[in-house]
Amino acid sequence: MRYRYVGPAGLRDQPPPPVTGPDPDEASTYVIDLDGRLRLAPRRSEHVALAGGRDVLAAGEITIVDGRVTEVSNQSTGYCPDPDCWPAVARALDRLGLAHPGGFTTAIVFRRCPDCGERNIVRDGDFICALCDAELPQRWNFDPLAPLSDRQRELLDAWFPGAEVVHDHSWGVAATTVLELAYDNRHLIVKAGGETDHHIARELHAHRNWLRPWTTRNRAPRLLHGDDQAKLLATTYLPGSLALDHEAEPSFYRQAGELLALLHAQTATVDADFERRENEKNLLLLNGPHRIDAATVRRLRDLITGWPTPPVTLVPTHGDWQPRNWLIHDDTVSIIDFGRAAMRPAWTDFNRLTVQDFSTRPDLEEAFLLGYGPDPRAADGSYRSHVREAIGTACWAFAHGQEAFEAQGLRMLAGLR
Structure with a gap:
């Protein structure tokens, strides 16, 4: 999954910090760029500046001593990455031959409050907004498009250029992202399958072969676009x-x-x-x-x-x-x-x-x-x-x-x- 910047807009325009080697005396700021490379900067550097304003695969803080990672986290309030980004970190460290602990030594759970928009750090499994006491979602929710693959994003941009995500209907259990989009003065539903998903193919088959008795009565959504290989489909939106x-x-x-x-x-x-x-x-x-x-x-x-x-x-x-x-x-x-x-x-x-x-x-x-x-x-x-x-x-x-x-x-x- 890729992470876009979700912090204050003004920080995006900061000049990039000097890229440095590891400092054994304190943690360094790091990002894993979209090419899977580890980039380091002094600790007080902004992650978004280090990434050049671009999306990243992971971000946080890291301490490297004598070729070994002693501490590593996903602490980045600019990208708020999920702990699930660890595999991208591990691949980058393995590529450099750096020994590592096999996981984050400090794993931070970030959630955006759906009611007030506040960025939260979830502590002790308490999924409650610190600002307004609203319940926080179990699923990472800063960027509803983050779970989509590059190919899925390309297709979505081609099908509905400039569409806005208005609601994330994903259940959070199956490897399927379900989004409600606003586009051309109407609402649409998009479903995107993850690597292990096998539901999108069934859904596409049903739309193409079995749903006409319902769609002709406006009792089921109509298929607008579908791509079996990309595991992506778009349908009309039904109110209710x-x-x-x-x-x-x-x-x-x-x-x-x-x-x-x-x-x-x-x-x-x-x-x-x-x-x-x-x-x-x-x-x-x-x-x-x-x-x-x-x-x-x-x-x-x-x-x-x-x-x-x-x-x-x-x-x-x-x-x-x-x-x-x-x-x-x-x-x-x-x-x-x-x-x-x-x-x-x-x-x-x-x-x-x-x-x-x-x-x-x-x-x-x-x-x-x-x-x-x-x-x-x-x-x-x-x-x-x-x-x-x-x-x-x-x-x-x-x-x-x-x-x-x-x-x-x-x-x-x-x-x-």
Whole structure:
């Protein structure tokens, strides 16, 4: 990730300081430039002046004694780099043959307050603004474009020259940046995938192949631009707020059922190998890191290895069908977030609603089925899908530090018959 200067504007115009060698008696100011080179200056030098006003890969203070780094930090209130910039520092030091401690000896967590704009240093894990007491985001937030690759930025500039970022909607867990832009008197949504992202490709496929029944009704965003290789897409902006922020009304669930039926009805194919692949995937999850107790793991392995693997009918599915991906505007439901869209059995889109919503509100289930039609959960594979959903939720949430989701997955497993 690259970091742009976020400090006082007047400091950007200072003349560059003399570039020096390391001072063994005190720390030096350093930056890692975009070519990955270490640049040093006397400690009281401004980082932005040392960088010539340009973006950097890292910045902070460093002490080098006899060819060894004894102290190094990301202390730069001009760039406010995240501790995640350490790999860029390590590469620069390795290139010079300088021994180093393998990480920052002092790692500083910077956050910008979304309410008052104050730059904060987070201490003792207390994500509260020191000036106005507002809650600070868990994700580094000084430059919403920072996570984008050079190629993604080039495409964004070509698609929407001069566009302004007005809001960062990124969740902060998946390797996907979600930004709301203002451009040409309208708002747009841009999604950019990181190196490990595999959701953008699914989302692009869904936009190009499956969303027309919704976009023609203005019930889903329309794709404006997309680049599979760069993992970047741009769509229209839909007004509204998440259904999670509204009272759970049966009318919303009826509409959600109607929309899901439109998605599922577009095409279908029979897959003779789907069940086997899903079984293998879940056995691998159980072999990986999680907090499912040993007795439950043994029971699940016995259960999965004994399941039949019949052919199943696959349809286009959303993959995360629940109120957090429904927008409400003027009492109308629209759909967002297609990063998990894929061909699956229809009943898989019922899994999360069954556990989270229908278990305590049968009226919502009745309304949903009124909109959707015949219940696909009557099929034999629905129970197997429910078990897989529980395993996947518990394992994924543990891996990403999402304790609430992990607890939900563990409750689902505890409730299996």
